Amino acid sequence: MTDFEDNDIVCRHMQLTKADIVKVIRDKQLKTFEQVQDETDAATICGSCAADVEAILEDELKKREERG
Numbered sequence: 001m002t003d004f005e006d007n008d009i010v011c012r013h014m015q016l017t018k019a020d021i022v023k024v025i026r027d028k029q030l031k032t033f034e035q036v037q038d039e040t041d042a043a044t045i046c047g048s049c050a051a052d053v054e055a056i057l058e059d060e061l062k063k064r065e066e067r068g
């Protein structure tokens with residue numbers, strides 16, 4: 001679980017909020033961190049947000065699995 005609210009900026013270099021990242025993960029059914037980077041450019045500048053982006057992805061994958 002992450003502590004981010006939907007409107008919190010997760011990647012300040014790309015100005016991406018949690019909601020922005022979640023939307024791309026859901027819309028494109030992304031599975032890997034690399035795919036999230038390719039689609040959003042998150043964590044491609046300084047990388048300090050990488051762990052947070054990964055945590056958001058993991059939450060989404062878990063939710064996807066639970067939904068079946």
Ligand code: FES
Pocket residue numbers: 010011012013014042043044045046047048049050
């Ligand atoms: S904060 Fe995400 S690349 Fe710098």
